[in-house]
Amino acid sequence: MTIVSQRRIACYASLFTLVFALVLASPVRAQNANADAVPQKEVAAKLAYCEVCHGVSAQGFNGYYPIPRLAGQQIAYIENELQGFVEHKRTNNIMFNVGHVLSPAMIRALATDFHDLNPKPLGGAPKDMASAGEKIFQQGLPDAGVPPCASCHGAEAKGNDQFPRLAGQLYPYLVSQLTNWASERGETNSNVMAPIAHNLTPPQVKAVAAYLSYLE
């Protein structure tokens, strides 16, 4: 072989190595949920848009519908719910539209930002039911097949990974979710809640919701 063609082979080899390395390092190929992959300005704009409905500091908002608090929410729970909306496992047209344009990285960035917010609860629930609600939350209703909520949601209702935070959640939102559980949520990982929601009577639902809505 001549010297020229050896050089040419070496040149092609290094070019190939460079391209190969670039492809492996490409974030597109990785498809990860790395929150740093989204420009901060875009995340801030998207967060402001979420807060139009979900309230200042994502504390929730009593609009035509009760729009839930996202502040302090578990990151894994937010991610699961957004996925549920997009896949129509959880039925909500407005949240479907919101969710299906979000990249995994954007979802991770938003969920992290929401998790870090900590405004006071919106309040407004009837206070007289709260102590009955606390009892159900901590002890459950063994005769009715209702386990203590605290066993999965935590003693302070802050949640854990896929189990959502309930502390400070809006009273009318909690009531409507527990009352209509099966009609909105399908066969997602939240089907553990279906029999529980079903076994609670309306006064019990209101009591638990009132208690939770005041927790910080």
Place this chain on the structure above:
Amino acid sequence: MHAWRSATAVGLRAAFLAAVLTAAFAGSGRADDVQAKLGYCKDCHGPSAQGYRGYMPIPRLAGQQPQYLENQLRAFIEHRRTNNIMFNVAHALKPGMVAALAESFRKLNPPPIGGAPLGLIAAGKNIFENGVPDANVAACAACHGPEATGSGEIPRLAGQLYPYVIKELTGWGHERGQIPARADTSAIMSPVAHSLTKPQIEAVAAFVSELR
């Protein structure tokens, strides 16, 4: 002495009566006062408060959420929402009168005056129900309700005047929330109004203006 005592008694009785009457009528609008004031509102806002396309578009008040009306009147008085005509109207109203007027408007239900370009309605419906997710525009229905009837402090949009909705969305930050240190609920709409394009505003305005 006898004459003095009865003059005092008459005076006291008159003063007592005046006090009672003032107390009775200050807390609530007297029926004929409310009707008179309502007639005055209707001079501009239309015979059934359906709105009026005057030199400026004057909004429909019929069927409006009482809490929203009361908040706006307060905002006019405090100059958080700038409108000289409405400032003059509002600052003369006693609290009892405001509540009575708001309740009267709530009950009115004339058909929309219409007049918007009908070809825009389909696009407007899409934005109203689904928002514009790529542009960070929330679905109007999320807060205003699926039929744009509003709730509490969130206004009814159904049947609102086409040119009025355009004017409000286009100039949101120039009229409302004028005292940043005293931010009010009008701040919620700022990002939405800001993110909508002119064609999108016209489409949404056309859609809501035809709703009953």
